[in-house]
Amino acid sequence: MSTLNIKKVAVLGAGVMGAQIAAHLINARVPVLLFDLSAKEGPKNGIVLKAIENLKKLSPAPLGVKEDAQYIEPANYDDDIEQLKTCDLVIEAIAERMDWKHNLYKKVSPHIAPNAIFASNTSGLSITELSKGFDDELKARFCGVHFFNPPRYMHLVELIPTGQTKPEILDQLETFLTSVIGKGVVRSKDTPNFIANRVGVFLILAVIAEAEKYGLRFDEVDDLTGARLGRAKSATFRTVDVVGLDTMAHVIKTMQDNLPDDPFFSVYKTPPVLEALVKNGARGQKTGAGFYRKEGKAIKVLDPKTAQYVDGGAKANELIDRILKRPPQERFKLLRETDNKQVQFLWAIFRDVFHYIAVHLESIADNARDVDLAIRWGFGWNQGPFESWQAAGWKQIAEWVQQDIDEGKALSNARLPAWVFDTPVAEQGVYTNEGSWSPAARKYEPRSTLPVYAKQVFRAPLVGESSADAKTYGKTLFETEHVRAWIDSDDSDVVILSFHSKMNTIGPGVLDGIAQAIDLAEKDYAALVIWQLTSLQLGAPGGPFSAGANLEEAMPAFMMSGAKGIEPFVKKFQDTMMRVKYANVPVVSAVSGIALGGGCELLLQSAKRVAHVETYMGLVEIGVGLVPAGGGLKETALRAAEAASAVNATSDLLKFLQKPFECAATAKVSTSAFEALAMGYLKLSDTIVFNVHELLDIARKEARALSASGYRPPLRARQIPVAGRSAISTIKASLVNMRDGRFISDHDYLIAGRIAEVMCGGDIEAGSLVDEEWLLALERRAFVELLGTQKTQERIMGMLQTGKPVRN
Known part of the structure; x- marks a missing residue:
């Protein structure tokens, strides 16, 4: 395969998606030209400049460090179109109008470099139709590349070819999207709304239909369809509010206009409640009202019967939790047979999505894996719908779904396709050690x-499909209830250490494991990498690396000997x-997700850090009324002294x-690895990785x-100048x-003062020279003394009981 080095990218369209795609490319250190129309008044690049400025204000932040907005180069089609020739990838991201896109393509296509890839970030328009009017040479370099919103955080990118797109173009773009900007790429067929939106929007419509059938409130449905099912906390209607009701209506309209022969066509009718909300200007979060509306501190929910917002808080029946805790096969049997409207609703929405994906798999995707990964990465599910079906017993679920279809309970009378019953899938499911079932190829792919x-040691796991299990992979060198030390093969020279504790907190057992792993590595190996497998559980960025010291x-x-009893643990x-x-x-610490308190201190004292871009790092002990005491303050004092010495400013x-x-x-926590670098927790010599699946491989190589x-x-620092x-x-x-x-409480004042005392070296003259043990002793003393105060004990107990800091 020929390689394409994408050195520069042009993004056409400085709207919400275009600007944020440009921002994330800048996060990845890819130079970007951001184009839009010339402004009618003021600077000709005024539209783009305004969009770039707005990037600094958005939440969640599209930029790892907002000051990096300066690196996006503004451009307009009148003055700068020739610059397209300098770009290796051109991404069009204007509004979802076929005619507008075609008009833009006529303008820009003569200026696209002869070897550049041209892609449209459409959410559902036909890529083949978009390519009409191109010559054959440009058609071969054109495809769809559908980022999900917000582009920085959503792992999914759908890659959609036409019948004329060169395979090597797709391979090159997939490689770039995967490694350089850290995405999970799924290849979709060129059908309306592709995979994720096609299935995801259908499910939202099915939820609306079934909720109306069973008489459930919107907030009640959200409590049923969110975290309880292993899905995004925003569940169904909150998700629609976040995405935008107008956007949702547009995606539904795309399905109405382009799928007249779909057996589920009747489901694609725009729900009256959605239609009414959009007509009244209630477009969701961006207008302050949708299915929900915030009134003061209260969140109100829409009552569709009265069209008024009422108090929220409707919850799932406790019966639901008991059922959902059962093993998959028993769980689905109970969902189908239990006489309770909430339980019946859950069976109905599972049945509906199983029915839909079976009927449409062959037309929208190459195999079941692509559907599951698209839904997991695009909609935040822990488990894809095909995975859920297989885990619950493929054949039994298929028979139940078909029975409901036959009895007229389903949303369509389309029968399940023959491959569900008449192929190896009937006995084995859609996943086996051979791969994932493809109805078109009639084999496991x-x-x-x-x-x-090859850089992904552990790819996103799927239920039933053969993949490396991070919990048992490789050769175990030693394992305790707290840690596992292992190598990936007999000839490996790098020991990998992973924690077993909740949130990977660090208690005495983990400390023993770290020391034992270092002893082992020093004796027989070349290096030690500390890496946690939790970031891979969903097959997308997660964490944590470590939530800090294990206070429990x-x-x-503490109960036996008071505050002094903790000192041996701190030491x-x-x-x-x-x-x-x-x-x-x-x-070497390989970090993603949160690295707080003691987890941050572990990183600070590692030889090197390899950090996923979404790393949230900080010394947060003040939240539990304490000071960092694992060497974190010692390291900040040492680094400050080194920085001052480098510019002859130790005075x-x-x-x-x-x-x-x-x-x-x-207790500031970085909002990205780049901010952690600006805060001084990472060094310029550390490595920032964009794909969490590459983290372990790169850490081992480093x-x-x-x-x-x-x-x-390093030589032990024995003469550290301190501020005194x-x-x-x-x-x-x-x-x-x-x-x-x-602005701060009396206790905050006390703790912050103790932090200052440690960092400045204690009650000694400015410029005095101390060693690391001196600073560590100051940390221990401040920690133990604060632990003896009532207010710190209240903070600790509050955190242990509620998981939230107590401000006293």
Whole structure:
């Protein structure tokens, strides 16, 4: 396969999607030209400049660091169209109007470079129809590339060819989307709304129909169809509000206009409640009202009978939870047979989606895997619909669905296709060790073998399909109830350590495991990588790397001996972190998701960090009334001293401590790996990865590279200049103003003061030289003393009981 190095991208259209696609390309350090029409007044690039400025204000943030908006290059079609020749990929992202797109294509196509890929970010228009008017050479380089909104966070990108798109174009683009910008790519057939929106929107329409049939409220349905089913917390109607009711109506209209012969065509009717809301200007979250409306602090829900917003809070019957906890086969039997309207509703929506995907699989996708991954990555489901069907017993579910069809209970009278009953699927399901069932090919299709996937040690797992199990993969070197240390093969030279604790918290058992793994690596291997498998459970970015120290494990010692009883645990934590820092082999932390408190301290003292772009890192101990005491404050003091020394400014240490102090004193958490770099938690020498599935592979390669280059641990710092008592006084003076202005509580003032004391080296003269043990002792003392206060104990108990910080 020829390779295409995409060095620069043009995005056509600076609307919501176009601007955010451009932003995420900048996140990935891909230069971007963002085009739109010339402004009628003011600067000719005014439309694009306004869109770029708006990127800094959006929530969730499309940019890893909002200042990076400056790297998006504005352009207009009148003055800058020749610059398209400098781009290797051109993505059109204007409004969903076929005529508008064709008019734009006539303007830009003569200026697209002869080897560039041209793609449309349409959410459902025919790619083949869009390509009409192109010459054969451009048609061969044209395809659909459907990003989901918001592009930075949604893992799914659908790749849609026409009959004339060159296969190597798709391979090149899939490689770029997968590795450079970190997406999960699913190839779709060129049918209306492709895979995810086709199935997802049908399910929303089915939910609306079944909810009306069973007389369920919108908030009641959302409580039933969200996290309880392993789906996005926004469930059904909140999701529609977020997406936009007008957008939803447009996608439904696409299905109405283009699928007249679909056996489910009657389901594609725009629901009257949706039609009425859009007509009245209630388009969801962007207008402040949709199925829900916020009134003050209260969230009201629409009552379709009265068209008024009423108090929300309708919940699922406790019977639902009991049923959903049962094994899949028993669960579905209970859902089908239990006489309760909420239970019957759940069976109905499962039946409806099983019916739909079976009927349409051959027309919309190459195999069942593509449908499941599209729904998981595009709609936030833990498990795709085909996976759920297979886990519950393929043949039995198929018979029940067909029985409902025969009895007129389903949304269509279309029979299940023959392959459901008359192929190996009937006995084995759609997933086997051979791959995923393709009705068109009448065989099980294996996963893609594109070279980019060789970097994914663990690809997104699917129920029933053969894939590496991260919990047992490779050769176990040792395993305890707290950790597992393993290598991927007998000839591997890198030990991998994963935690077993809830949220990968760090207690005495995990600390022992870290020390044991380092001992083992120093004796027989080249390096140690600390990596958690939780980020792969959904086959998409997740986490956590570690939520910090395990306070629950420390509580018995506190109950027996008070605050002093915790000191041995704190000392052990510090000693283990120093063992990480000064190990004779490189210890590389591969991090995604949250790395808070002690998890952040583990990263700070690793030889190197390989971080997924969606890494949320911070020293947050103030939230439980404590100071970081695993070496985190020691490391920030040391890094500040090193930075000051590098510019001969050790007499002005406070300037270099200000930012790390503010981060720790406000429990600031990075909103991306790039912000963690700006905050000083990551270094310029660290590696940022965009695809979470590549994290382990890249971490192992970085660890091997360190080892191969003759890695030696840093020399122990014995003369660290500190800012001393004068800097502490300066910081505390600013804290007094915040306390007296009631921006912080008295206890916040006390904790922040202790953080300042540790970072500045304690009550000694400015410029005094200390070692790491001195700073660690300050951490321990502050930690233990704060633990002895009533307000800190209230914060800890509040966090353990509710998971939320107590502000006292």
